[in-house]
Amino acid sequence: MASTEKKAVATTGKNATDKSPQLALFELLDSSESDYSNTIELYDALPKYVWANTELNLLENSVITRQLKSRGAVYTIKIKPAVVERQNEKGETISVMLYPGSREEIVEEALRKIAVNGNSFESPDDKEVGVFFTISQLRKELAKTKHTYSAQEVHEALDVMSSSLLECSTGSGKGRNSYRGNLLPKLAITTREDYLADGSARCYATFHPLVTLGVKTQAFRMYDYSISMGLRSDLARYIFKRLSHYWIQASLENPYQPKLVSFLEQSPRGLSVRMKDNLRAMRTALKSLAEQKVILFDWTEFMIKDEKDKRVLKDVQFDLYPHDNFIKHMMKANKKSSDIKAKTGITDAREAVRGQKQIPRSVQTVEQGGEDEFVADDGSDHVFE
Numbered sequence: 106m107a108s109t110e111k112k113a114v115a116t117t118g119k120n121a122t123d124k125s126p127q128l129a130l131f132e133l134l135d136s137s138e139s140d141y142s143n144t145i146e147l148y149d150a151l152p153k154y155v156w157a158n159t160e161l162n163l164l165e166n167s168v169i170t171r172q173l174k175s176r177g178a179v180y181t182i183k184i185k186p187a188v189v190e191r192q193n194e195k196g197e198t199i200s201v202m203l204y205p206g207s208r209e210e211i212v213e214e215a216l217r218k219i220a221v222n223g224n225s226f227e228s229p230d231d232k233e234v235g236v237f238f239t240i241s242q243l244r245k246e247l248a249k250t251k252h253t254y255s256a257q258e259v260h261e262a263l264d265v266m267s268s269s270l271l272e273c274s275t276g277s278g279k280g281r282n283s284y285r286g287n288l289l290p291k292l293a294i295t296t297r298e299d300y301l302a303d304g305s306a307r308c309y310a311t312f313h314p315l316v317t318l319g320v321k322t323q324a325f326r327m328y329d330y331s332i333s334m335g336l337r338s339d340l341a342r343y344i345f346k347r348l349s350h351y352w353i354q355a356s357l358e359n360p361y362q363p364k365l366v367s368f369l370e371q372s373p374r375g376l377s378v379r380m381k382d383n384l385r386a387m388r389t390a391l392k393s394l395a396e397q398k399v400i401l402f403d404w405t406e407f408m409i410k411d412e413k414d415k416r417v418l419k420d421v422q423f424d425l426y427p428h429d430n431f432i433k434h435m436m437k438a439n440k441k442s443s444d445i446k447a448k449t450g451i452t453d454a455r456e457a458v459r460g461q462k463q464i465p466r467s468v469q470t471v472e473q474g475g476e477d478e479f480v481a482d483d484g485s486d487h488v489f490e
Contacts, residue, residue, distance in 0.1 A: 125227060128234065130445050131320045133221045133327065138441075140331040142218045144350040146324035148315040150175055151182055153271050153288075154373045155204035156339045167202055173371045180275045187268030189261060203265050205288055207339050208254070212262040213288060215246045216310065218330055228311055233290065234320045235311035240294070250334035260294070263310070267292040271313060286314045323449055326350050327438040332397050340374050340386060341393035348399065348431070353442075355427040355435045361400075365421040380418045391425070398430040 124132075133141055152171045169184040186202040193199050205213075220236035227234055244259055254262070266288040274283035291311040311317075319325050328349035336342040352361050369383055370376045377383050395402045405424040411417035427435075 124225070125232075126449075127321050127323065128225055128227055130323065130448060131221060131234075131325060132223055132225060134223055138327070140329055141327050141438075142214070142221050142330035142333075143325040144328050144346050145316050145319035146326075146350070147175060147180075147273075148313065148319055149346050149350065151180070151271075151273060151315075152371060152373045152375075153182060153184060153205065154210045154339075155184065155206050156373050157206075169204070171371070171375075174367075178275050180273055183270075183272040183274075185270040185272075187265040189264050189268065191261075203261075203269070205265055205269050205271075208258070209262050209266050209288070210339070210342075211247065211252050211334070212243070212254075212259065213266060214330070214334065215243060215250075215252075216289075217312070217316075219243065219246055220312075226309070228291065232317070232321075233311040233314070234317040235291065235309055237307045237309050239307055250331070252334065263289065263292060263294070267310070273315060284314045284318070288313050290314070323445055326353075327441045329434050332399065336393055336397065338390050338393045340372065341390040343372055343374075344390055345394060345397075345399060348394075348425075349434070349438070352427070353435060353439060355432055357426055360424040360426050362425070363423055365423070366419075384418075384421060387421075387423070391423070395428075398428040400431065401426045401428055 131143060133139075133143070151173060155169065167186050171182045171184070173180045173182060184204060186204045188200050189203055190198050190200055216236050216238065219238050219242065220234075224237045225234060226237060240256055240259055244254065244256065247254055247259075267290070268287065270285065270287060272283060272285040274281055274285075276282055289310040289312065291309075293310075294308050326349070328346060333342055333345055333349075336345060348355075348361060355361070365383055365387055366376060369387065374386065377386070391400065391404060392402075394400050395404075404426060407422040407424075408418060409420040409422065411419050
């Protein structure tokens, strides 16, 4: 790292104690919240990772386009891979294209955990939300959840996240809204020698613009990070974060009701050609969630057959019932959300009286143009209709 970059890291690090009220609310510093982190509205629902075939030949078409329907709006997601350098078997340096995959997903989740543990910051120039860390600290956080990566693997994951591009847009023409950026738009890496020479010279990274938006509009929600990181199934982890963010009234009387085709179609896994493969993947993921006491094992499945040929399975609707442990976690998260709203209301009112700001609208308003209140998920799966 150049000396000017080292100074920038050190300077930013020394100013880290000055945090906005929104950023302070994003952090989870109480000892009772040590197993928790935060999900981000919209951003964590996006199918932004590629769980299979993450490496491409440089001559292949590199842009992946996906769609997501959330809260009545249709979003187009474009993912462009990073070009990274690797050593081949001959020791030669070659360039390959890599999409952000399962490894990058895990590393990003660990970075966010480090951020909520008191290491978050806002960049001085454009107020992007970011995190201070060291490579050793990041590897230890990953190892705590039994995700062991070498220093080289962690460096490459950070490289992929800082170079790959994620664009999320909705609408068209003059009414088109778009958020575009790297998963880690700014990344500064220090060596161990740098850190030992100057304790304030840590690594730092800023998160995607949608994460910054979610933090500043309080469109985030506490979830059990330890369970999420303990799930070895990518699909199970994705489902768990969706349940944690949207199933806020989880109860036996209020089952979560996703449909197989739309859920998988809009997830990073995508939809397989054969329906039996889709059903097997969903059942395997749900079994993992039941083993972690997120849902009950006795979920129900309603087979939707082709009207013209009843032998053909068109879709499956699931009724998922929460485990008592998950209900307790959701009650804790609901209490946390209520506390944040109360603190936000007091802060906004004081600043509005002083003429410093207007009371902010939610991320749904920014994205969809007009819906002020958070739409609670009643289990009918509004996110994946």
